[in-house]
Amino acid sequence: MWLPILGLLAGLALGLLVSVQVPLTYVKYSAIAILASVDTILGGIRAQFERRFDLTVFLSGFVVNTIFAAALTALGDLLGLDIYLGAVIAFSIRIFNNIGFIRRDLLGLLWRGRPPGVEEPG
Amino acid sequence: MSFRAAFSRTGLRAWQVVLTAVAVVVGFVFSVQSRTEQSIEAGLQSSSGRLGEVAYRYRAEDERQATMRQEIIDLRGQIAAEEQRAASEQRVTASLTHELDELRAEAGLTELRGPGVVVTVTDSRRPLRPGEDPNLVLIHYSDVRAVVNMLWAAGAEAIAVNDERIVSTTGLSCVGTTILCNTRRMAPPYRVVAIGNPDALLAAAQARGGILAQLRAFEFPVTVTAGTDLDVPAYSGGFVYRYAKPVVEP
Numbered sequence: 001m002w003l004p005i006l007g008l009l010a011g012l013a014l015g016l017l018v019s020v021q022v023p024l025t026y027v028k029y030s031a032i033a034i035l036a037s038v039d040t041i042l043g044g045i046r047a048q049f050e051r052r053f054d055l056t057v058f059l060s061g062f063v064v065n066t067i068f069a070a071a072l073t074a075l076g077d078l079l080g081l082d083i084y085l086g087a088v089i090a091f092s093i094r095i096f097n098n099i100g101f102i103r104r105d106l107l108g109l110l111w112r113g114r115p116p117g118v119e120e121p122g
Numbered sequence: 123m124s125f126r127a128a129f130s131r132t133g134l135r136a137w138q139v140v141l142t143a144v145a146v147v148v149g150f151v152f153s154v155q156s157r158t159e160q161s162i163e164a165g166l167q168s169s170s171g172r173l174g175e176v177a178y179r180y181r182a183e184d185e186r187q188a189t190m191r192q193e194i195i196d197l198r199g200q201i202a203a204e205e206q207r208a209a210s211e212q213r214v215t216a217s218l219t220h221e222l223d224e225l226r227a228e229a230g231l232t233e234l235r236g237p238g239v240v241v242t243v244t245d246s247r248r249p250l251r252p253g254e255d256p257n258l259v260l261i262h263y264s265d266v267r268a269v270v271n272m273l274w275a276a277g278a279e280a281i282a283v284n285d286e287r288i289v290s291t292t293g294l295s296c297v298g299t300t301i302l303c304n305t306r307r308m309a310p311p312y313r314v315v316a317i318g319n320p321d322a323l324l325a326a327a328q329a330r331g332g333i334l335a336q337l338r339a340f341e342f343p344v345t346v347t348a349g350t351d352l353d354v355p356a357y358s359g360g361f362v363y364r365y366a367k368p369v370v371e372p
Contacts, residue, residue: 007142011149015157018150022158024173030155037148044141055140062144077174 004041028077029070032084032091036069037062039091042098049105230289230357234280238352239323241269242345243337244311261342263296266303266312268333270294276326278316280354284308287357304359320348 022030040062047053069087076083163169168176226232243266246259270288273281281288286303300307316323327334327346334344 003138004141004145007145008149011146011151012153013149014146015150015153018154020154021161022155024158024162027155027158027162027173030151031159034148034152034155037144037151041141041144041148044144048141055136059140059144 029073032069032073033066035091036065039094040065046098046101230287233356234354236317237320237350238317240347241314244343246342248341263294263301267294269314272333273316276323278318280317282315282354285355289357315352
């Protein structure tokens with residue numbers, strides 16, 4: 001469980017150390033892609049807690065969500081329509097959802113000794 | 123399945139490794155993104171979400187700058203044209219000033235200096251014989267006028283009688299026992315200064331049968347001297363044209 005978090009920290013540190021910058025043209029797209037990947041990771045963590053984690057689903061979700069979010073933003077730019085707002089809202093809602101489920105799973109696991117995946121009220 | 127076997131031997135699960143790899147990627151991209159965003163905000167005072175707007179403003183400003191540059195070029199051209207015009211106007215003004223100076227000199231409004239002759243005539247000191255007309259021993263205005271006319275005819279360029287400049291409106295006339303020249307009354311001796319070619323003036327003055335010869339014949343004291351550095355004062359009176367108007371050619 002701690003390994004992914006260590007990996008996240010290592011990635012953050014690496015990003016700060018390496019002087020790479022996103023090209024200005026793609027800043028908007030990469031921001032949406034990050035949001036999508038964060039959502040996918042949280043989804044993966046939640047699935048892990050609920051013991052239905054599938055590596056293929058996770059990886060494909062990560063790649064497809066990220067690329068699709070960026071592509072949607074690009075499409076919005078082409079049309080002069082702020083489609084990326086839709087992606088932002090959808091991913092934000094999903095992130096909150098996933099965090100909520102993870103919170104409940106953690107609470108059930110740590111305090112009540114109940115196995116995750118079992119629905120509980122609140 | 124040898125992968126999974128290897129993983130299980132290290133005690134790690136495949137999902138942990140994959141999740142870690144994904145986390146590394148996400149962390150890396152995240153920090154790069156945030157740093158980029160910070161540099162954008164530091165450089166543009168605007169977030170990346172408004173880059174399009176910034177680009178639009180930049181293009182608009184660029185266009186405005188281009189038109190302003192064109193304006194500068196146009197204005198420079200106008201300045202050059204105006205300068206040229208001012209210079210030509212200055213030339214016109216200079217030539218007008220020059221012309222005005224010449225006209226002033228010709229009108230007698232400036233003091234002039236040059237070579238010429240001085241003719242002095244005065245009343246005769248011959249005692250009057252009984253019954254004789256006193257006019258015979260007096261210099262009349264007509265005598266002075268004749269001297270002046272003689273000098274003009276000889277090519278004098280400027281003439282003054284007793285330091286009174288002879289100009290175009292000057293008339294010599296008789297006022298009692300004195301001669302009126304311009305607005306000044308004069309008494310003998312009359313000193314006529316003329317600037318011009320001294321030889322020509324002297325020749326005219328000493329001509330046989332000329333006015334000076336006639337005066338000498340009546341025993342008036344007449345002296346004629348040539349000078350190289352004679353002064354003719356400026357006309358100090360005014361020109362008043364109340365009735366005469368210049369004819370403007372259509």
